[in-house]
Amino acid sequence: MGKGELTRQTVLAAAAAIADRIGLSGLTIGTLANQVEMSKSGLFGHFRSKEALQLAVLAYARESFVDAVIRPAIAAPRGERRVRTLVDRWLAVCLERQAGCVFVSADTEFDDQPGPIRDQLVRDHRDLMESIAQMFRTGISEGEFRPDADPEQFAHDLYGVMLGFFHAHRLMRDPDAVGRTWRAVDALLANARI
Amino acid sequence: MGKGELTRQTVLAAAAAIADRIGLSGLTIGTLANQVEMSKSGLFGHFRSKEALQLAVLAYARESFVDAVIRPAIAAPRGERRVRTLVDRWLAVCLERQAGCVFVSADTEFDDQPGPIRDQLVRDHRDLMESIAQMFRTGISEGEFRPDADPEQFAHDLYGVMLGFFHAHRLMRDPDAVGRTWRAVDALLANARI
DNA sequence: GCATCTTCCGCACGATCGTTCGGCTCGTCA
DNA sequence: TGACGAGCCGAACGATCGTGCGGAAGATGC
Numbered sequence: 001m002g003k004g005e006l007t008r009q010t011v012l013a014a015a016a017a018i019a020d021r022i023g024l025s026g027l028t029i030g031t032l033a034n035q036v037e038m039s040k041s042g043l044f045g046h047f048r049s050k051e052a053l054q055l056a057v058l059a060y061a062r063e064s065f066v067d068a069v070i071r072p073a074i075a076a077p078r079g080e081r082r083v084r085t086l087v088d089r090w091l092a093v094c095l096e097r098q099a100g101c102v103f104v105s106a107d108t109e110f111d112d113q114p115g116p117i118r119d120q121l122v123r124d125h126r127d128l129m130e131s132i133a134q135m136f137r138t139g140i141s142e143g144e145f146r147p148d149a150d151p152e153q154f155a156h157d158l159y160g161v162m163l164g165f166f167h168a169h170r171l172m173r174d175p176d177a178v179g180r181t182w183r184a185v186d187a188l189l190a191n192a193r194i
Numbered sequence: 195m196g197k198g199e200l201t202r203q204t205v206l207a208a209a210a211a212i213a214d215r216i217g218l219s220g221l222t223i224g225t226l227a228n229q230v231e232m233s234k235s236g237l238f239g240h241f242r243s244k245e246a247l248q249l250a251v252l253a254y255a256r257e258s259f260v261d262a263v264i265r266p267a268i269a270a271p272r273g274e275r276r277v278r279t280l281v282d283r284w285l286a287v288c289l290e291r292q293a294g295c296v297f298v299s300a301d302t303e304f305d306d307q308p309g310p311i312r313d314q315l316v317r318d319h320r321d322l323m324e325s326i327a328q329m330f331r332t333g334i335s336e337g338e339f340r341p342d343a344d345p346e347q348f349a350h351d352l353y354g355v356m357l358g359f360f361h362a363h364r365l366m367r368d369p370d371a372v373g374r375t376w377r378a379v380d381a382l383l384a385n386a387r388i
Numbered sequence: 389g390c391a392t393c394t395t396c397c398g399c400a401c402g403a404t405c406g407t408t409c410g411g412c413t414c415g416t417c418a
Numbered sequence: 419t420g421a422c423g424a425g426c427c428g429a430a431c432g433a434t435c436g437t438g439c440g441g442a443a444g445a446t447g448c
Contacts, residue, residue, distance in 0.1 A: 021306040022306065104302060111294060112215040122365060122366060153374060153377060160358025160359075160361075160378065161354050164353055168350060171305040171315065171316060172316060172320075180347060183347060184347075191385070
């Protein structure tokens with residue numbers, strides 16, 4: 001990895017950390033350059049526009065999410081335990097780095113602003129929903145979930161539960177946010193069980 | 195109502211409409227002044243800071259929400275029908291004005307930025323949760339819901355379902371967002387019924 | 389009908405935004 | 419050793435941000 005790519009990774013890590021807290025449009029090149037102790041122009045040279053930087057941050061966050069949440073879930077046994085591993089890693093990744101989720105904030109920031117960033121957010125979420133639905137489908141074929149259950153509806157509902165978690169945890173600082181989330185997931189799974 | 199208060203209301207209505215789409219921090223005095231065809235300084239005079247403007251927008255949105263969603267629900271018969279009226283009005287108010295919800299976006303924008311705006315958002319959400327929990331409690335005393343059900347958990351879960359709706363509707367433009375939401379609410383109510 | 393007070397404007401301020409440009413400092417290779 | 423390209427910087431750009439000031443209009447009270 002050349003020196004350019006190295007600092008690029010450093011910048012992206014710092015940018016993702018800022019975007020987790022301030023949001024993707026609140027992320028400014030000045031503050032980011034200040035954070036990594038570089039000049040604005042030196043940093044800017046690595047990306048050729050702010051939009052490209054934002055897209056790079058999204059790609060970075062996506063890879064982090066897949067590594068920390070999706071892959072451990074896929075490594076877990078099929079069916080309910082896989083879904084529970086997914087939620088467990090998802091909650092853990094939000095708790096350990098004391099920050100929100102870039103995607104959750106970016107989704108509300110860009111849902112009314114057409115462009116490549118919005119398009120990417122839509123693609124990412126579609127992929128996530130498809131991953132969850134697929135986990136649910138293997139749970140059906142394993143005989144753990146009811147065959148007449150709707151995998152897409154399950155994915156939608158599970159994501160709603162996670163949105164509720166982020167809200168309770170980040171805004172309300174609810175000390176029982178994790179507990180409430182697990183109770184909601186329990187109910188979702190109980191309704192899906194055979 | 196004097197002339198000052200009149201234009202103030204006009205400004206607030208336009209500001210709320212903008213904040214619904216762009217968010218509360220994306221709402222800028224320049225664009226707002228341009229929208230209502232006033233000068234920046236003329237508009238600025240009605241509020242004495244941007245933060246005061248944002249708080250006023252939140253108050254305006256809160257009153258609108260109470261009028262359009264909470265009050266119709268309270269006017270409905272106790273128990274499950276009241277909860278369903280709440281959801282119905284909530285969905286309707288988001289569908290008719292083709293826009294998002296100020297609170298949903300503001301919650302993720304300000305969840306990491308301490309100050310009076312965040313404090314107000316926390317208060318507003320606490321009030322909303324208390325209203326929903328209270329509706330659920332009267333449902334229990336009416337004998338419609340299980341006495342051992344947790345009203346606060348129900349409020350939390352219902353809000354998660356609504357967050358899922360906003361996400362599916364605004365970002366994903368899911369044509370079945372309303373359908374998915376009702377199925378999720380049905381499941382929530384089915385689990386709560388006696 | 390005049391004095392007063394509110395409402396609103398034009399103008400300007402310092403700060404910060406994203407972005408461009410020219411040049412300096414290196415490591416790399418011929 | 420000398421040319422070269424990559425990486426980074428300082429300075430500056432036009433635009434826009436939130437915010438003040440001084441003064442016109444217009445409404446209001448006597």
